[in-house]
Amino acid sequence: MEPKLAMLTIVEFFYDFVISTLMGLFGLHLITKKGGLLAAKFLGLSFIAICIRIVLAYFITGGRLIQYPHTFMLVSPIQFLAGPVGFLFVYFMLYPKRKFRVWQAVLFLPFVLHTAELMPFYFGPVEDKINEINLMLRYKSLVDFPGTVTFFSPKVLTFIKVVLSTFYVLASFVLVILYILKNRISLKFNRFLLNWMLSYTSLGLLSMVFIIAYVMGIIGFNNLQFSYADLLMHLAAFVNLGVVLSRPALLDHHTFKILVERLDQEHRQPDPNEDAEKLKKYEEYAKRLEEFFAKEMPFLDPDLTLEKTAKQIGITTKELSRTTSYIYELGYPDFVNSWRINYIVDKRTSHTEWREYSQDMLAELSGFGSRQSFHNAVNRLHGTTPASFFSERASNR
Known part of the structure; x- marks a missing residue:
């Protein structure tokens, strides 16, 4: 049965x-x-x-x-x-x-x-x-x-x-x-x-x-x-x-x-006098930095510098550099470029015409300034070319 x-x-x-x-x-x-x-x-x-x-x-x-x-x-x-x-x-x-x-x-x-x-x-x-x-x-x-x-x-x-x-x-x-x-x-x-x-x-x-x-x-x-x-x-x-x-x-x-x-205490290089209270500042600076980037989108300016950003959020250049290094494990230029790349990803997702743009146009519209800078940033942050990076992102949607 x-x-x-x-x-x-x-x-x-x-x-x-x-x-x-x-x-x-x-x-x-x-x-x-x-x-x-x-x-x-x-x-x-x-x-x-x-x-x-x-x-x-x-x-x-x-x-x-x-x-x-x-x-x-x-x-x-x-x-x-x-x-x-x-x-x-x-x-x-x-x-x-x-x-x-x-x-x-x-x-x-x-x-x-x-x-x-x-x-x-x-x-x-x-x-x-x-x-x-x-x-x-x-x-x-x-x-x-x-x-x-x-x-x-x-x-x-x-x-x-x-x-x-x-x-x-x-x-x-x-x-x-x-x-x-x-x-x-x-x-x-x-x-x-x-x-x-x-x-x-x-x-x-x-x-x-x-x-x-x-x-x-x-x-x-x-x-x-x-x-x-x-x-x-x-x-x-x-x-x-x-x-x-x-x-x-x-x-x-x-x-x-x-x-x-970010957890890797064995390889992270702290400041000589680093302590919990000092590190707490970096988290506050990171919050201020992210709010500034999300609201004002300063990364679209190809001439954005460490000095300009530090002045806008009210901290020193050393504090800003330390914030991106400790909180994001990125140097300031790579931090900015990561926002530019994510900006392109978001635009390509929500606007079909962006998927047809050339790399020169994408570089110009996102603040990279040049195709070569765009290529170098994607290669350094993601280990691949812009074409392969966006192709993989499109296939994962």
Whole structure:
């Protein structure tokens, strides 16, 4: 007798197809972006991992598993992948200048070994998969049934996954807390990023509480049918998705790099007498500077200078130079050029005629003054030519 398939609810459809698609697209974009930071790569990998888990969960629930036996056990190795990927995402967000080390590669050993042991099952007869599925359905549990596929029983294997996942989530949370305690000045001027990391790791801990409660049978998740409670297992992933949706500029390599490298206390060069109160001024100057640029658009003047801008916002040239360097990790000329480039991007998005303008015309209308200055600025800030830069932006819309 064929199992009765469950009807998709609106929430289930949104979760299984809309959210998973967004995460998959974001993940592919971040991973394939040339020259991206390691933090961006691991964020992208975490998006792809959760996308795969959501899609495969669709086939496990609602009576669909017996119809798609080849999907059985595919998600199991991903559960070993999520922990180290999440931890390394946090690690390289906090320490972007550090290189990938051998000890970090070792973290992926359980994922590799588990994938290897499942290969005979994946490529084996479909009858073996159906027999294993029927055994699992008889016990009505993805955890507590006498599986025959892996070296460890499903129950022991689940215990190992939970222990490792808890370790990585705890390690990530401790890493963030220690960083904040050690770099209190950084906290004052990087609240968005550090609050992101704190929310991500805190909700990761909360998710582990629900997962442990489920494994122990305290909470009755129905793992053979979709349940709203299942969403609680992915709270941390939803934080990352929400951050990217609220600030899509993070998908741009240059913007992501500026944000993350502001945290880099190991390589940032402070003023000799720098202190928290002095740094507080730079944040105020940055606010004043952004308001001036947004309202008056002085960057459209090709003769705009450091002196003119400093005079307009009422600070010294040294203070202005220090503000763009510390707050944006950019020299003053690059800061101005970034506004000019963004101005062109906005105009090309909202006015179709701007997409037909030559580079000479774009340079003139945006304050660069010359085509060569325009080309040099795009190459320095984005590592490509204006034509390639705008072509990529157009394809991402």
